Amino acid sequence: MDDFEISTEHLVLKPLGKKYLKSTILYAMDYENTKYMCHLPDETVEEVEDFLADVENEWKKEQPEFLEFAIIYNDIHIGAVSVYFENDSGELGWIINKNYWRRGFAYEAARALINYIKTEIKISHFLAHCDTENIASYKIMEKLGMNKTGEWGGRRNKSASEDSLEYQYEMYL
Numbered sequence: 001m002d003d004f005e006i007s008t009e010h011l012v013l014k015p016l017g018k019k020y021l022k023s024t025i026l027y028a029m030d031y032e033n034t035k036y037m038c039h040l041p042d043e044t045v046e047e048v049e050d051f052l053a054d055v056e057n058e059w060k061k062e063q064p065e066f067l068e069f070a071i072i073y074n075d076i077h078i079g080a081v082s083v084y085f086e087n088d089s090g091e092l093g094w095i096i097n098k099n100y101w102r103r104g105f106a107y108e109a110a111r112a113l114i115n116y117i118k119t120e121i122k123i124s125h126f127l128a129h130c131d132t133e134n135i136a137s138y139k140i141m142e143k144l145g146m147n148k149t150g151e152w153g154g155r156r157n158k159s160a161s162e163d164s165l166e167y168q169y170e171m172y173l
Contacts, residue, residue, distance in 0.1 A: 007112075011109055011112070013072070014072060016068040023078075024077070024080070025048050028040055032098055038158060040095070041159055073100065078099075079109070081093070085121075089123065090123045090127070091127045092114070092127070094106045101136070106140050114144065125171075126171050128146060129166055131164050145171050146170060147171065151167050153165050153166075
């Protein structure tokens, strides 16, 4: 597990785990970084530790339900990209430390993950969801070649006091 990686022009994707605790805390417990996310921000270090332990355990499974990668830029952990498997689909997600926003890193990491999953796991249907106010996220989905296939209410971001709207994007390769 520790030696597995996917390399791109600027990034390296490695299995996320407990060794990235301090750098994960920087984005996972930050409101600005997570305001459009359903399961974040984490409120305690223990929540982050528990999540990272779950991620490590998933990497050890013969058939994981999801894969969560640390995004490494210049030997610095700057975020994560993931794929959750359901039926014959992969649901994508990403988060980048706000200090590294607007540099194309989420797109580059997601593109590399899509290519890996399509080639190695033979999944060709991908989905992604985001808050309708998260312009940066749905622009990444569109740049990846995904098409908007749904919009509905009932999304509750963890730090929000009321529901918001959600977009669903999909693509078949």
